[in-house]
Amino acid sequence: xxxxxxxxxxxxENARSQAExxxxxxxxxxxxxxFGSQVALSTSxxxxxxxxxxxxxxxxxxxxxxxxxxxxxxxxxxNLIDEIRERYDIPIETYLPDHNEVSDFLTQFGANAFxxxxxxxxxxxxxxxxxxxxxxxxxxxxxIAGVRRSHSATRRDxxxxxxxxxxxGIVKVNPLADWTDEEVWAYIKANDVPYNKLYDMGYTxxxxxxxxxxxxxxxxxxxxxxxxxxxxxxxxxxIHMSQGWAEEVKATS
Ligand code: SF4
Numbered sequence: 001x002x003x004x005x006x007x008x009x010x011x012x013e014n015a016r017s018q019a020e021x022x023x024x025x026x027x028x029x030x031x032x033x034x035f036g037s038q039v040a041l042s043t044s045x046x047x048x049x050x051x052x053x054x055x056x057x058x059x060x061x062x063x064x065x066x067x068x069x070x071x072x073x074x075x076x077x078x079n080l081i082d083e084i085r086e087r088y089d090i091p092i093e094t095y096l097p098d099h100n101e102v103s104d105f106l107t108q109f110g111a112n113a114f115x116x117x118x119x120x121x122x123x124x125x126x127x128x129x130x131x132x133x134x135x136x137x138x139x140x141x142x143x144i145a146g147v148r149r150s151h152s153a154t155r156r157d158x159x160x161x162x163x164x165x166x167x168x169g170i171v172k173v174n175p176l177a178d179w180t181d182e183e184v185w186a187y188i189k190a191n192d193v194p195y196n197k198l199y200d201m202g203y204t205x206x207x208x209x210x211x212x213x214x215x216x217x218x219x220x221x222x223x224x225x226x227x228x229x230x231x232x233x234x235x236x237x238x239i240h241m242s243q244g245w246a247e248e249v250k251a252t253s
Pocket of ligand 1: 122
């Protein structure tokens with residue numbers, strides 16, 4: 001944790017309540033001004049992340065962009081990343097799962113073991129997502145995410161600016177927390193923002209290929225994630241949850 005965070009924390013306390021009345025651009029501006037190179041947008045390039053990325057570019061904010069390549073992403077996501085590089089001409093900091101952890105999992109359980117139990121699914125998410133996320137956040141004072149309240153019940157209370165206790169108490173910023181799906185897509189269309197072509201095939205939330213499917217009419221936006229699991233299991237990988245969350249879910253599933 002740097003001195004910058006200590007100084008900014010005073011500001012964070014004030015900003016947290018004020019930010020609820022700010023626009024997404026104002027939230028991004030405050031974050032960039034407060035943390036400079038010590039903040040990054042962490043994104044899997046879903047529609048929400050693309051809006052934030054595009055907004056920052058249009059505002060002239062030199063925002064670091066980071067992602068996790070789980071190794072199981074759909075080809076459409078890799079195509080989108082190429083499109084982003086071409087459009088915005090920015091580096092995309094890419095974090096990978098630990099080779100040994102993946103190797104041990106594959107050796108012991110097999111490539112598609114996440115279908116067999118909630119515990120193995122969460123273990124796979126830990127290895128391929130939450131552990132690389134810890135590496136991504138190392139040394140940062142803040143991160144920006146595309147989390148919105150309308151995504152799911154588990155996200156309905158997120159603030160625009162939060163303290164991320166699960167990641168060492170750094171600041172987590174959700175500029176689109178109060179945006180609707182309609183607002184996200186209106187922005188994308190109005191600004192010709194590149195987007196994942198899986199959205200045109202009925203997907204509303206996009207993660208790893210084997211764990212994501214399109215949804216049916218009337219289903220929750222994240223219903224296509226880990227669709228084979230019981231509805232009582234939160235549709236989360238753990239990145240946006242509290243510390244120890246995965247262990248609690250494993251214990252009760
Ligand atoms: S979404 Fe599926 S493949 Fe990706 S890390 Fe989680 S369980 Fe593994």
